Amino acid sequence: MGIAPTVVFDLDGTLVETAPDLVATLNLIFARQGIPPVAYDVARNLVGGGARALIERGLAAEGRKLVPTEVDRLVTDFIAHYAAHIADRSRPFPGVAAALEALASRGCRLAVCTNKLEWLSVRLLGTLALLPRFVAVCGGDTFGLQKPDPEFLRRTIARAGGAPGHAVMVGDSNSDVAMGRAAGVPVIAVDYGYSETPVAELGPQRVIGTPADLSHTILDLLGIGHRAGTEHA
Numbered sequence: 139m140g141i142a143p144t145v146v147f148d149l150d151g152t153l154v155e156t157a158p159d160l161v162a163t164l165n166l167i168f169a170r171q172g173i174p175p176v177a178y179d180v181a182r183n184l185v186g187g188g189a190r191a192l193i194e195r196g197l198a199a200e201g202r203k204l205v206p207t208e209v210d211r212l213v214t215d216f217i218a219h220y221a222a223h224i225a226d227r228s229r230p231f232p233g234v235a236a237a238l239e240a241l242a243s244r245g246c247r248l249a250v251c252t253n254k255l256e257w258l259s260v261r262l263l264g265t266l267a268l269l270p271r272f273v274a275v276c277g278g279d280t281f282g283l284q285k286p287d288p289e290f291l292r293r294t295i296a297r298a299g300g301a302p303g304h305a306v307m308v309g310d311s312n313s314d315v316a317m318g319r320a321a322g323v324p325v326i327a328v329d330y331g332y333s334e335t336p337v338a339e340l341g342p343q344r345v346i347g348t349p350a351d352l353s354h355t356i357l358d359l360l361g362i363g364h365r366a367g368t369e370h371a
Contacts, residue, residue: 142247143360144300146291146323148309149252149259150185151331153234154266157182158227163220164196167212174200185332186311187285188253188278189216221258225265231330233349238271240353244362249274249298251291251307251317256280274298285313288320295323306359308352315340324359326352 150156161182165175176184176196184195190213197203204212238248248271252259256277263269274297276290283290295305307318310331318325319341327333327342328349338345346355 141301141304142245142299143362144247144249144295144298144305145241145356145360146249146251146294146298146305146307148186148307148311148314148331149250149254149262151310151333152231152308152314152328153250153268154228154230154262156228156262157185157332159220159223159225160185160192162227163216163223164192166219167193167215168196168200170215171212173197173202176200183332183334186253186313188255189213189220191253192216217255217258221261224258224262228262228266230266230268231349233352235268237349237352238268241356242271244353244357246356246360247298247300248272249276249294249300251276251285251294253278253284253313285311286316286320288317288322291317291321291323304360306356308356310337312340315342318342326355326359328352 147153161178164181168175176199180199184192193209193212250259250272254277256279259275259277274294276294278284281293292302295302302321302323305323307314307323307325310328311333315325315327325342326344327337329337329345329347344355344359
């Protein structure tokens with residue numbers, strides 16, 4: 139038996155539409171500090187770097203900057219509230235569950251690589267009934283690494299039992315594309331996620347516009363899209 143193909147997914151903006159709960163939490167903790175809310179359409183594209191990055195980017199969007207200890211306090215408040223409301227409105231993008239099932243049925247090992255804390259990622263995926271599909275869920279605290287560090291992706295692939303030469307990264311941001319490129323792993327970018335820059339301009343190997351295209355695009359890039367007696371999922 140050879141090495142099983144490994145598909146590594148970003149979480150926020152790739153698998154799950156998490157912005158409604160993340161932005162609601164951000165604006166709640168801002169309101170407690172007397173800071174004006176960040177408009178949803180602006181805040182949505184600030185998602186993806188983890189809680190601290192979202193808060194710092196949200197503050198910058200409002201033309202504000204706090205000292206690190208104040209940001210620390212906001213991060214603590216953010217995580218406490220978000221953990222309790224992690225899937226009030228967050229849902230898998232339509233077609234994601236079917237794509238994961240199709241990939242698993244073709245022998246792919248599935249993993250998550252996200253800057254979100256690991257325990258929050260596990261809680262979110264568990265609440266949305268997606269967790270059983272993944273053999274590894276790695277967050278920004280799992281190895282003490284964050285995107286776009288290529289070692290983060292390499293270690294995620296290793297934890298999933300795979301190898302970089304038999305893997306694909308799927309994400310929605312420049313950090314996903316840059317991480318994959320540095321790790322020597324091809325990247326599929328989704329254009330329905332949380333990127334201020336059109337993902338086609340970031341240089342991924344493929345761009346898709348809907349989760350319905352995930353499985354066949356991934357299988358094709360892995361070189362297992364056509365097998366005798368089987369259909370694309």
